[in-house]
Amino acid sequence: MSWAHGAAARLRLLFGRPSAESRMEREFRFHIEMETERLVREQELEPGEARRQALVLFGGVEQHREALRDGRGTAWLGGLSLDFKLGLRMLARTPGLTLVGVLGMSVAVTIGALAFAAVDTVTSKALPIPEGDRVVSIQNVDALEIDNGRGTHLHDLADWRQNLRVVEDLGAWRSVNRNLVVGEFIPEAVRVAEMSASGFRLTRVAPVLGRYLSDGDEAVGAPAVVVIGYDLWQNRLGGHGNVVGRTVQLGIVPHTIVGVMPRGFAFPVNNKVWTALRLDPLTYERGKAPHVEVFGRLAPGASLADARLQLTAIGQRLTTAYPQSHEHIRPRIQHYARSFLDGPQLTWQLHLGQLVVSLLLVVIGTNVAVLVYARTASRAGEIAIRTALGASRRRVVMQLFAEALVLSGVASVVGIVAARFVFRQVDAMIRQSGADQIPYWMRLEITPAVVLYAAGLALVAAVIIGIIPGLKATRHRVAANLKEHSGNASMRLGRTWTALLVTQVAVSVAALPFAVSGGERWVRLMLLDRDTPATEAFVIATPHLDADAAAPGFRERDNAPRARYTARVAELASRLEAEPGDFHVILMSRTPSDESYLEVDIEQVPTTSASDTAITRANGALVYNRVAERYFTSFDVRQLSGRVFTAGDFVPGSRAAVVNRSFVRLFLGGGNALGRRVRPAAQQPDPGTAAAAGPTLWWEIVGVVDDFPGLIAPDALRPKLYLPLDPAETYPLTLAVRAANLAPTATAERIREITMTIDPGMRFATIRRLADIMEDGVKLERLAILGLVAVTLSVVLLSAAGIYALMSFTIARRRREIGIRSALGARPARVLAGVLSRAMRQIGVGIGIGVAGTGVVFRLAGQTASTAELVMILLLMAGMMVIVGLAATIGPARRALRVQPSEVLKSE
């Protein structure tokens, strides 16, 4: 078993480095002490002298240590800590390089970590529950994509429950929006999960109080019961232990609380209120049932592939049995956690995107490598001396690697901290709007996996910026480098570096316009004060009304009781206006900063006959809003020409439209808009009617108003079409409410209170300050722009630094030539011109390529910058590059010119 003993010893020696070192020290100490004692005993020496002699007899302790380390195969590790120390010292000695390198790489690491964390959480297969990867989702997919196939789920569930043996706890759920009314509190709109009892069983999570739903609760006619989430229990019910048995109201129906789920439980999406799913398939025609989602848990020992096989067989049988509803229906099973992603292609695309983002680090790493190489080149002499003193090539490269690792390690830490900051920002934003629609297991967090990924990035970066330049720098012979130490360069920056220089300049030129325009926009977003008088006090409220959720093919929008809704909203509006405190209410279809997109045809030449009309299709950024008569005056939207809506425009059959300034500028070239006509493009529902039937009619532009105040580009500059509001045809309606003597929060509270007395089934999807809603729109954008600016600026900064390094290096290399030429009587100006011309040529080529690149990128990105603007930015860019190039060249060149020719020749 010698190999086993040997292998164990080798592993111990290799990986148990700290213990091997301490073992060595203990053995040496023991040996010397024993020998000392022997000498005292046998030769009667003084202890001090005995110890001295013992050390002599032992031989060079350090030498033996090294021999042992060499024997372990870990000698290089012994020197590594020293290398790290050296690396830190080197970083401090070249603060410019450190700053640029760390900044550049940390931006890349931040973005890499963001992408990794996002992709990781989105593509996770497992729910955060026991064996969460065995929970599955089953969906019917319409092969022809006519329908989404969800209408068949309810009926098929019965079949699947009976025949799909490899999936247990099969059940279904759907979301229904309801007002949650607890005692005297103002109602809160919640997404109630109507769920089969098996949904609780399959998660294997026990309630903290009471029980969860049971199969008996699903029976039609059983008492209405509700299970609530931990936060709701704590925040709205005081966290009391006696909540089980209490009654809360969901919409207009009282429910008895039967249980409380533990903190963090939010299955199936992000829910905190659960009621029993009570849809009886027998009530509906097959394929026309309300939409539900189906879940289950793989039976012990069964795989997803087993389930897929069985499900396909069942699907084929159903297709034969029910050709009318199932002809194109194909069942699909997947990990539940993945079912919120749209198919496997998206997963693949996400990973591809992540790879591209990771490549950003390679690009930036290469940039830093150029800088490091230039510095390494200037250390060729030092390297040569170390080599001459016996350091192996591996040893030298390891030192450079350690230095690089320190640099990239610092950058990684900075990157992780920055990523954490961004995560918090995004998290706060998500929490503010629509948190309940994002699956609860998808969270942007710095997990150990993210840290590991960042560490991996640091390692890759260290290889690029340490090992590659290191190998290149140590390729030359010692003698040549020693000569360099005495003043002659032997490391060359050949064609590769010329190419790099050109690329650097090109990339900077191409990237800077984005940084400049992004930066400008960011500053404007920061400075913008959205609390303009018009929007300051407005509260936006979007009321919904509970519909009969058991209706066939239920969708709230289609099934809401329209007449009742219109009457309730009208009552709310008039009650508010009658309130003391000078309430002012405006009705519209959408919030001013959040309108629907529309594609329209615009009639080019005003004419009475529609047959010979030239038509332009206006699409893309056009949005529309249906507004009440006093919309424009209330929001201080300035009237520019024609007129705004009058009472006559709100009678049936009237087809008047108002457009904004941007509409005229973009679609009519700033010309006269009055009398022009627009209509929804073909195949789009006419916003004037609820149904899409019949030929669409023309709307005639009767007035032009200014862009909406307080918004910022692109929202502010979005072309807009205003149409008269017909409350009876609009669901949901949006109310903008302003109370002269009340703060917005108090106004919002009053709206809820009044609504409660009108109809408890009426709830608000949104009830917030208009200014806050407008702020939401720019918040995410602000963050995105900040990211874009950071990336482009770091690229530009790195490029500038790279150019500087390469240029100084080039000049330093030609020092001798410059000295000789000036010794031969050449005029300084001529000498400088000679040196600079090559550099300037390279920069020129780079600028040329960059300009061409920018043009292409701008076109691809659909940027709407004018040619003049573009030329300005590019000139600025080119100017900056030339300045950087000159700044990098002039210093070394002047130094070279001051060199005494005799010195240069002597040094030869």
Add this chain to the structure above:
Amino acid sequence: MASRPQPDTLRGSLDLLVLKTLSLAPMHGWGISRRIQQLSEGVLDVNQGSLYPALQRLEKEGLITSDWGTTDNNRQARYYRLTASGRRSLRDELESWRRFAVGLEAVLQAAES
């Protein structure tokens, strides 16, 4: 006192000496160096520290193995002992060493006569 041997002469045979010493009893590094010195009556006075790389090498080859133990005066020391394959190797090495010594002796005798 006998003249000091050349280190080179020793280096090749150090492994053999260590293996031989350990074949008598498990022993710590200092003990091994003392034993070699005593048995050779001071002729083979090894540079004591160079013993340890040899021990490490032999351990890596699986010929010896080591563990912490306690000495008679209650100190912690690393004890080395021969493995089965170390014992085999010692046998082979001794055999070839003896053949070599006999051969060498024969050559030297012939040269002297």
